Amino acid sequence: MNGAPTLDELVPPDRTLMGPGPSDVHPRVLRSMATPLVGYLDDYCVEIMDDIQEGLRYLFQTDNEHTLAISGTGSAAMETAFANLVEPGETVLVPDNGYFGARMGEIAERAGGEVRTVSAPWGEPLDPAAVEDAFAEHSPAVFGFVHGETSTGVRQTDVSELTRIAHENDAYAIADTVASLGGVEFRTDEWDVDVVYSGSQKCLSAPPGASPITFNDRAMEKVHARETPVRSWYLDLEGIWEYWSDERNYHHTGPISTMYALREALRLVSEEGLEETWERHERVAGALKRGVEAMGIGLNTADEYWLPTLNPVGVPAGVDDGRVIDRLLEEHGIEIVGGLGALEGEIFRVGCMGHSARPANVSQFVSAFGSVLTGEGADVDLEAGAGATANTLGSQ
Numbered sequence: 001m002n003g004a005p006t007l008d009e010l011v012p013p014d015r016t017l018m019g020p021g022p023s024d025v026h027p028r029v030l031r032s033m034a035t036p037l038v039g040y041l042d043d044y045c046v047e048i049m050d051d052i053q054e055g056l057r058y059l060f061q062t063d064n065e066h067t068l069a070i071s072g073t074g075s076a077a078m079e080t081a082f083a084n085l086v087e088p089g090e091t092v093l094v095p096d097n098g099y100f101g102a103r104m105g106e107i108a109e110r111a112g113g114e115v116r117t118v119s120a121p122w123g124e125p126l127d128p129a130a131v132e133d134a135f136a137e138h139s140p141a142v143f144g145f146v147h148g149e150t151s152t153g154v155r156q157t158d159v160s161e162l163t164r165i166a167h168e169n170d171a172y173a174i175a176d177t178v179a180s181l182g183g184v185e186f187r188t189d190e191w192d193v194d195v196v197y198s199g200s201q202k203c204l205s206a207p208p209g210a211s212p213i214t215f216n217d218r219a220m221e222k223v224h225a226r227e228t229p230v231r232s233w234y235l236d237l238e239g240i241w242e243y244w245s246d247e248r249n250y251h252h253t254g255p256i257s258t259m260y261a262l263r264e265a266l267r268l269v270s271e272e273g274l275e276e277t278w279e280r281h282e283r284v285a286g287a288l289k290r291g292v293e294a295m296g297i298g299l300n301t302a303d304e305y306w307l308p309t310l311n312p313v314g315v316p317a318g319v320d321d322g323r324v325i326d327r328l329l330e331e332h333g334i335e336i337v338g339g340l341g342a343l344e345g346e347i348f349r350v351g352c353m354g355h356s357a358r359p360a361n362v363s364q365f366v367s368a369f370g371s372v373l374t375g376e377g378a379d380v381d382l383e384a385g386a387g388a389t390a391n392t393l394g395s396q
């Protein structure tokens, strides 16, 4: 019998989202999603889209005209970048030091690219010298790199150095900022990045489904000059731009509720101030970092490329990481995840992004983490950890 759903079915468990995304959604963003729908060409919808484009230019720190939100998650934005910029037969250079660099390679290959990799160990960023060598060896037309690699918790430093190398070699640079934009400093124009994309459910405190992307004029000239059509109809920028430009022609139905959410999320960034947002992530994640370090556990990354939005916390000796993750979720309602690939069983991945980057969340996490680890027999200093987090938060 199909009865009315009971309350339990309608109310999800209470979670604190401290994994690699989604992060906690801001209540104002949640409320915006209950806004009544309008048609995708309604003047009201057009206003929403204008606001989104303006908010995204601020977020990306760009004047690029071609700045918009892709209907889909971060991977759809990733695919838009490569599908439009890469023509079949062109060489594409991607990193091999993390999970999302590998995804870039898979996507570039589907776009018809000949994929080559530039290496760095998992847990370290690309070294510009290695990128320079890879350009000399492979002469790629397109070079993708990951600004915040979520699988390792590494921030790619020297971004303007990487784009300088690409441009000196007449290539285009694509940056993945899905786990960093709005959480960590990124300057599209100043750092001269041709295409940058992101996601909504990580540092932007919004649900997944509307993903920021920006193309500079140089990249757009390459897109306009393509000899072959983009292999994806849905993600073909020329078609999508018909809807986002002043023409406002139908291409596909704009995901209006998700656009309401993204607009509200971007307003939150503007109200707080972008630099203040970066500063908050660094301060709050810094309290998390000092807490676990005071407990006696290291982060699997050097301070110079620490990524505040994703902390690779070491798994103490003798501890089963899966049990800790399960207990945090079941007993404390806190979601974190384990390591991927080469780092499986070596690290916990603890996110600190968007509305999850709050003092309450990190205090709760550090105490619960210490308590579960102690329960699992790990030799950690629970009180020193919670104390260090509290002191760091209090002293700022």
Ligand SMILES: *Cc1c(COP(=O)(O)O)cnc(C)c1O
Residues within 6 Å of the ligand: 020, 021, 073, 074, 075, 076, 078, 100, 146, 148, 149, 150, 176, 177, 178, 179, 199, 208
């Ligand atoms: C999450 C993530 C993606 C993929 O985004 P989805 O929203 O899961 O499709 C791509 N790159 C990085 C660095 C990410 O963290």
